[in-house]
Amino acid sequence: MNATLSLASVLAEQAKRRPDRIALIEGEHRITFGELWEQARGQAAALIALGIRPGDRVALMCPNTAEFPRAYYAILAAGAVVVPVHLLLTAREAAHVLRDSGVTLMVCHPLFAPVGEAAASIADIPCVAPDSLAGEPIPAFVSRAPEDPAVIFYTSGTTGTPKGAELSHLNLVMNATVNAFDANDVRPEHVTLGALPLFHVFGQTVSMNSTWRAGAALVLQPRFDAAEAIRLMVAENVDTFHGVPTMYIGLIEAAARAERLPALRLCVSGGAALPGAVLEAFEATFGAQILEGYGLSETSPSAAVNQPDFGSRAGTVGHPVWGVDVEIADPDLGRAISLLPTGELGEVVVRGHNVFNGYIGNSAATQEAVVDGWFRTGDLGVKDEDGFVRIVDRTKDLIIRGGFNVYPTEVEAALLRHPGIAQVAVIGVPDPTYGEEICAVVVPTESTLPDADTAAGIIEYGREQLAKHKYPRRVEFLNELPLGPSHKVLKRELRLRYAVAHSDS
Known part of the structure; x- marks a missing residue:
């Protein structure tokens, strides 16, 4: 049968x-x-x-x-x-x-x-x-x-x-199961805030399906607002939060104006690299640890996450989830997978029960993405001797300045420690001398003026914190960064916007 x-x-x-048992709370x-x-x-x-x-x-x-x-x-x-x-x-x-x-x-x-x-x-x-x-x-x-x-x-x-x-x-089914029972310990008495959009794979699998796989309750927030999220979490005794870095930044800012903060047990971050400064500020504010994870639509999404069984290490996405392999491969081999030794930088590849069937109606794209049973993520990463995986950056976000590779997430993590920066996205813009120049698009804190003096100070701060080829030579200010439906920063929009601005200047 x-x-x-x-x-x-x-x-x-x-x-x-x-x-x-209550499954769903909405208003x-x-x-x-x-x-x-x-x-x-x-x-x-x-x-x-x-x-x-x-x-x-x-x-x-x-x-x-x-x-x-x-x-x-x-x-x-x-x-x-x-x-x-x-x-x-x-x-x-x-x-x-x-x-x-x-x-x-x-x-x-x-x-x-x-x-x-x-x-x-x-x-x-x-x-x-x-x-x-x-x-x-x-x-x-x-x-x-x-x-x-x-x-x-x-x-x-x-x-x-x-x-x-x-x-x-x-x-x-497997991804919901391993998220609930292996990567974490979700129990029926727990309560999750469903603030991530449910039409997105992160919110759908990790927030909704994993929560209900364990028989726990889901509190829906129709549209994420940090202050309202804190109010909801307090009112409904929410102890589990899943979000992307921009959401955690918003919660930190809103916490300063909140009368009371929720007692959070489990916080998971994904979708983009979580800067160390954000992790530290959140844990200091809410008294809760963030477990950073990694995944894509094509991997259901969870591929790796910091897990209690293996310990947590800041700056990494932890270990592969149960039944899944995450390794580092030579990024220059198109139709073959050659795994690299421990500690070497390469392309993150994934295999296991979480890898998708393929792209519908597009066998060529599927064959390019899945090689020898491994899904090629297009992300650059490193795996250390203890098995922790660190995502360096998206290959498409890599900046090549004067022949040197610059990883925007590293620059962003350093700049976010500047007291005048609330949020930052680092992009490459065309440059006649170096091919690409490093541009920091900054959302300043409320008390910071978005002027030339502030920009010069940020550039100088970057010069002190980063190698000569890594710090931004250009700073642009925005009131808010453009976000997609899953609250990830739309860097492509920024690159298009400031490439035009640069060529016109």
């Missing part, structure tokens, strides 16, 4: 084991596992009535409200594939996702109806609101094979047209 597996079992099992709403699973099965019946069949792809455009998990598990329960749509896309961009993935139906929250309905019209598919889906609950979810697709995540498109990364039921 062929094996079956469904990501829907994450919710279905808790509805059996803990039907009366005044308190929904138990039993109630949520019944609602999801009712929506699954409606989807089936609309003609959705096992293997069909259904788009979901929804913020962090109860409608997202309800529709998400409904789609899975019907045996279909979830295609989350980023909320910041234009109708044209969303239509690309719909057409490229071959979805047959769009489920769109009313708040995003103007974009969702326009995109669905371009793609020539029907669009329905999640609350319009109602029916007599199906008795059980439709079973699937472990390798069948469960969710298709579209990459951010920073290097071109977004590609659809197909993740299987096995990928996502």
Whole structure:
């Protein structure tokens, strides 16, 4: 008999084991596992009535409200594939996702109806609101094979047209499981703040699916605001927070104005390198340790994280999660994987149960990304003698100044210790002499003036802290850095903006 597996079992099992335990908190709403699973099965019946069949792809455009998990598990329960749509896309961009993935139906929250309905019209598919889906609950979810697709995540498109990364039921069930029970110790009595967007793989797997895999409660925050996040965490006794570095920076700043801070037990950071200064300031402010991890859409996402079993080491992303290998390979070999000795800098490669099926409709990109069973991440890193992995930078963010490699994360980590800098993004801009020059785009602290004297002081500070080829020769000021839907800094936008400004000056 062929094996079956469904990501829907994450919710279905808790509805059996803990039907009366609170699963979801959103504002005044308190929904138990039993109630949520019944609602999801009712929506699954409606989807089936609309003609959705096992293997069909259904788009979901929804913020962090109860409608997202309800529709998400409904789609899975019907045996279909979830295609989350980023909320910041234009109708044209969303239509690309719909057409490229071959979805047959769009489920769109009313708040995003103007974009969702326009995109669905371009793609020539029907669009329905999640609350319009109602029916007599199906008795059980439709079973699937472990390798069948469960969710298709579209990459951010920073290097071109977004590609659809197909993740299987096995990928996502295993990643939720190892996050809950191996990388961390999540228990039913714990409470997680769901502030990361659920349409993104980090929020979906680590915040939602891992939390419910362990039977714990999820408190949703529809849109991240640091002050409101602190209030919510205190009010709902949240003890677990997952975020990206910009969120932790926001929490540190908001803490100074908060009457009371939450008692946090577990904090996980991912999405981008966490500067040491931010880690230290957060731990001093909140009295909680941040465990930094690493992953990508193509790895479900968790590949490595600092874990209690191995100890934590600042500046690293810890050890590979259970059942996964993370190694360093020669970045210059295109169609072969040659692992490098301990301590050498190279490309981070990943293999294991978390590696995706491939990019839909793009076998050439899949063959380029997966070589000899290893997924080539495009990130540069080092693995030390104790097995800790350190991510140096994205290969595309690498700055080559006068023939010397400069890693922006290293420069950013040094500059963030400057008392006048709240946030910083370091980029390379075209330079006629050195090929690229180092530019620091700075969000100053409230008491710091964004003027020429401050810029000169930052350059001098960088000169004192960094090697001659690493410190920024140019400083630009912004009120806020451009962020993507997952709260990562959009460096491509900054490079385009200041490359133009540089050439015009």
